[in-house]
Amino acid sequence: MGTTASQLGKDLLSEYQELTFLTKQEILLAHKRYSELLSKEDRNLTSVPMEKVLSLPELKSNPFRKRICHVFSTSDMKDGSLTFEDFLDLLSAFSDSATLEIKSHYAFRIFDFDDDGTLDGGDLEKLVNCLTGKTEDTRLTPEEMRQLISNILEESDIDKDGTVNLSEFQHVISRSPDFVRAKSLFCRTA
Amino acid sequence: YNRTMKLRRRRQSRPSIKDFSRSARPSIRGYGMETDCMETEGRKRDQLVNNLQNLSLSDRVRMLRAMPLSVAEKSELRYLYSSTILLSTSLSFSSLYPAVHISLSFSIPLSCCLCLSLSTIVSLFFLTISVPLPQVALKRVSGRFGTGVLSYFLFVKTLLFFNIFLFLVTGLLLAVPQAVHPPTLTQGHEAFSGLELLTGGGYFSDSVIYYGYYSNSTLSKDCRPSYNMPLAYFFTIGLAFFITCIILVYSMSKSFGQSFRIDKSHGILAMKVFCSWDFKVIKKTSVKLRSENICIQLRELLEETSRKHVQKTACQRIGRVLVHVLAWFICIGSTVACVLALYYFSEYMHKDPLLKEASLLALPVVVSLINLLLPGIFNATAWMEEYDSPSVNTYIAISRNLMLKVSVLVVLCFHWLGRICWESFVGQELYRFLLMDFIFTILDTFFGEFLWRLFSQRVLKRKRKPVFDISRNVLELIYGQTLAWLGVLFTPLLPAVQIIKLLLLFYMKQTSVMMNCQSPRKPYRASQMSTIFITLLCCPSFLGAAVCVSYTMWSIRPSESCGPFRSLSTMFQSGKLWVKELETHNPNLAWLAWAHSYIVENPLFLFLAAGIFLIVIYFNTQVVDGQRKIISLLQEQIENVTSLNSLIQYLNPS
Numbered sequence: 001m002g003t004t005a006s007q008l009g010k011d012l013l014s015e016y017q018e019l020t021f022l023t024k025q026e027i028l029l030a031h032k033r034y035s036e037l038l039s040k041e042d043r044n045l046t047s048v049p050m051e052k053v054l055s056l057p058e059l060k061s062n063p064f065r066k067r068i069c070h071v072f073s074t075s076d077m078k079d080g081s082l083t084f085e086d087f088l089d090l091l092s093a094f095s096d097s098a099t100l101e102i103k104s105h106y107a108f109r110i111f112d113f114d115d116d117g118t119l120d121g122g123d124l125e126k127l128v129n130c131l132t133g134k135t136e137d138t139r140l141t142p143e144e145m146r147q148l149i150s151n152i153l154e155e156s157d158i159d160k161d162g163t164v165n166l167s168e169f170q171h172v173i174s175r176s177p178d179f180v181r182a183k184s185l186f187c188r189t190a
Numbered sequence: 191y192n193r194t195m196k197l198r199r200r201r202q203s204r205p206s207i208k209d210f211s212r213s214a215r216p217s218i219r220g221y222g223m224e225t226d227c228m229e230t231e232g233r234k235r236d237q238l239v240n241n242l243q244n245l246s247l248s249d250r251v252r253m254l255r256a257m258p259l260s261v262a263e264k265s266e267l268r269y270l271y272s273s274t275i276l277l278s279t280s281l282s283f284s285s286l287y288p289a290v291h292i293s294l295s296f297s298i299p300l301s302c303c304l305c306l307s308l309s310t311i312v313s314l315f316f317l318t319i320s321v322p323l324p325q326v327a328l329k330r331v332s333g334r335f336g337t338g339v340l341s342y343f344l345f346v347k348t349l350l351f352f353n354i355f356l357f358l359v360t361g362l363l364l365a366v367p368q369a370v371h372p373p374t375l376t377q378g379h380e381a382f383s384g385l386e387l388l389t390g391g392g393y394f395s396d397s398v399i400y401y402g403y404y405s406n407s408t409l410s411k412d413c414r415p416s417y418n419m420p421l422a423y424f425f426t427i428g429l430a431f432f433i434t435c436i437i438l439v440y441s442m443s444k445s446f447g448q449s450f451r452i453d454k455s456h457g458i459l460a461m462k463v464f465c466s467w468d469f470k471v472i473k474k475t476s477v478k479l480r481s482e483n484i485c486i487q488l489r490e491l492l493e494e495t496s497r498k499h500v501q502k503t504a505c506q507r508i509g510r511v512l513v514h515v516l517a518w519f520i521c522i523g524s525t526v527a528c529v530l531a532l533y534y535f536s537e538y539m540h541k542d543p544l545l546k547e548a549s550l551l552a553l554p555v556v557v558s559l560i561n562l563l564l565p566g567i568f569n570a571t572a573w574m575e576e577y578d579s580p581s582v583n584t585y586i587a588i589s590r591n592l593m594l595k596v597s598v599l600v601v602l603c604f605h606w607l608g609r610i611c612w613e614s615f616v617g618q619e620l621y622r623f624l625l626m627d628f629i630f631t632i633l634d635t636f637f638g639e640f641l642w643r644l645f646s647q648r649v650l651k652r653k654r655k656p657v658f659d660i661s662r663n664v665l666e667l668i669y670g671q672t673l674a675w676l677g678v679l680f681t682p683l684l685p686a687v688q689i690i691k692l693l694l695l696f697y698m699k700q701t702s703v704m705m706n707c708q709s710p711r712k713p714y715r716a717s718q719m720s721t722i723f724i725t726l727l728c729c730p731s732f733l734g735a736a737v738c739v740s741y742t743m744w745s746i747r748p749s750e751s752c753g754p755f756r757s758l759s760t761m762f763q764s765g766k767l768w769v770k771e772l773e774t775h776n777p778n779l780a781w782l783a784w785a786h787s788y789i790v791e792n793p794l795f796l797f798l799a800a801g802i803f804l805i806v807i808y809f810n811t812q813v814v815d816g817q818r819k820i821i822s823l824l825q826e827q828i829e830n831v832t833s834l835n836s837l838i839q840y841l842n843p844s
Contacts, residue, residue, distance in 0.1 A: 018251055019264045061477040062469065074260050085261035093258075094469065105258040107464070124463070131467060132488070133481030140488065147492055148459065156460040158825055159832035169464065176465040 020092035050080035063130040118163035357685035371409040390621035402614035402752035420754040420764040438728045445721045517571040554626035611752040617680030643706040658707040675735035
């Protein structure tokens with residue numbers, strides 16, 4: 001039920017206000033930014049392809065941008081394209097007023113690179129590589145990586161099954177008060 | 191993620207949402223949104239809709255918003271539950287939040303209370319609309335530097351709030367009435383020359399800025415209502431400090447509650463990996479910097495954890511202890527030497543009572559120089575000591591700086607008594623100190639940050655810009671605020687000077703940070719540091735100032751020739767006299783005098799109150815200890831259950 005009209009209907013606007021953590025101005029601003037992403041000949045399309053979403057300044061340099069698009073996309077083709085409602089979901093989850101539970105839930109899904117519902121060694125390795133960047137001198141050596149992953153699992157895996165599930169992840173997150181502040185984007189006035 | 195897995199069935203063992211009382215906020219955890227069990231989509235959705243229908247309207251909206259589902263699914267759910275309930279049952283008045291009642295009791299027949307509450311509301315208003323500190327500037331700073339440097343600027347905002355409140359209170363209740371009824375001057379007014387702005391003397395010395403100007407009698411003119419000046423002075427300062435204390439303790443406890451974690455477990459590695467990515471950082475260069483920082487921090491943490499397993503030999507340990515002792519000896523020795531030098535210098539300067547105006551500035555300059563140079567020595571000794579963890583390093587640095595500043599202030603306090611109209615003189619000295627501190631901060635920003643950046647880039651050819659030292663800057667702010675609080679009793683308009691200083695400092699530091707600095711490399715737990723800053727503001731800074739002011743009001747004899755307490759033996763006596771006066775005029779209020787003599791003057795009451803507070807604190811720490819034990823027991827239980835489950839599966843592979 002995406003919309004490509006230049007104006008949002010009033011009842012749609014109030015529905016979005018009720019279902020997301022965004023204020024009215026933020027929803028209208030999001031609509032404006034989303035419409036700018038749709039190029040002129042794609043007026044009939046209801047979803048924006050992933051490459052266009054990745055061109056947004058807030059996501060352009062983010063190492064997790066592709067995962068973010070995949071997590072919030074509801075398209076059947078699994079190509080990471082976002083409808084307007086997916087876009088609102090993204091902004092709502094990253095807004096300042098979203099609850100810790102929402103943020104931790106989506107953060108877990110973003111970090112779960114193989115989409116199997118738990119963070120195992122492979123997911124953690126890819127996560128650390130995303131964090132430390134692409135250049136050679138900032139990457140950890142395989143020895144360091146192994147030690148880091150075993151330390152992380154030792155600290156956060158409570159049921160000792162070798163993976164970090166959602167509850168264990170949320171338990172770790174609840175210990176860090178900086179998490180909520182760090183996981184929010186600023187929606188700049190274009 | 192399969193769409194089917196998104197809608198979860200509520201587990202039978204979880205409490206039904208109907209069992210929650212109206213006041214309990216329904217949480218997403220009660221709904222079992224985990225990824226384990228699977229059911230058909232329709233049944234799950236029906237159950238979810240069923241549960242939502244039983245909630246009140248606002249609870250339902252809140253629950254729906256907090257569900258990690260997509261907007262399309264949420265609007266489907268909304269359509270389903272709204273079409274099956276009647277309109278009459280959708281409104282429930284019990285879900286309305288209780289109206290906030292502000293009850294002010296005006297038992298004391300003074301308009302002080304109204305003014306105080308008005309000024310609190312006005313300053314809260316200023317804080318919420320963030321005038322004149324714009325949000326755009328803060329967003330730019332956090333976009334480049336992250337939450338660490340942002341906490342410094344938020345601290346400036348907090349201090350601004352306190353000063354605006356103080357200024358409104360003292361301005362409205364003291365300065366304005368006195369300015370309207372100017373006293374007759376015994377000496378002629380000195381001419382205004384530009385030097386007054388720096389020294390605070392000369393033209394300003396006989397003005398409403400200082401304590402000496404205020405009259406000691408009841409002000410009344412023609413048929414306007416009378417205004418008891420000494421009483422107003424005493425009560426205003428007392429109540430302003432009391433309200434500031436309450437606000438500080440409240441914000442400190444709130445901040446402490448946010449950053450305190452019950453289970454102080456060993457591991458912050460997992461937390462660092464999961465939480466360290468700051469999504470607010472957008473610029474490509476900042477992102478690269480951040481990745482480098484994270485890599486360095488992870489490497490440092492890994493080294494730390496592996497170092498813990500290495501035992502030091504006895505020889506190494508003795509060596510380290512000796513190094514620490516030497517470092518502390520150097521720090522304390524240099525502090526004592528500077529303090530003694532300051533003592534003798536101020537004796538020499540104040541021997542001659544007829545001093546030229548400009549030479550009054552010598553003492554503040556010396557104090558500011560000491561405050562600037564000695565922390566450099568402390569940094570050098572810390573570098574020699576090589577502490578294991580950077581947070582211990584920061585705490586030691588903060589405590590050494592504190593020790594220096596407290597001893598300097600204590601020495602200065604000795605010097606300010608024993609002059610004619612010493613209160614005005616103390617007020618002038620504090621004004622000079624505040625101003626000199628500000629000038630040195632400007633010079634330090636210019637030389638320390640701007641010129642050092644040019645120097646390190648052109649001459650030393652370093653790629654990195656200098657680091658913005660957050661703890662040193664915050665300690666300077668706290669020092670300035672201590673001076674302002676100390677001086678309010680003697681210079682009621684000193685908060686105005688502090689406000690101007692903070693505003694200029696905000697814009698200056700912001701420009702300097704964007705041009706000259708880069709974010710600190712060390713791992714910076716922003717919320718923990720904010721807690722430390724506000725604790726430092728409350729505990730040595732405000733507490734020290736409040737103790738000094740209370741001691742002055744309680745015990746020291748005010749000077750005979752100037753000020754509103756001229757004829758009294760202590761400032762506190764004005765309150766006593768007023769209570770006695772009330773009693774004679776109105777015999778019904780004899781209970782007030784009785785209460786005053788038994789509660790305020792009797793120390794037993796204070797001892798009892800302190801004892802009760804200590805018991806409450808002890809009880810709470812025991813509760814926290816118990817919770818810690820429970821958490822570790824539960825973790826053991828989870829481990830046992832999982833291993834038991836896997837054992838059962840192994841033995842029974844069917």
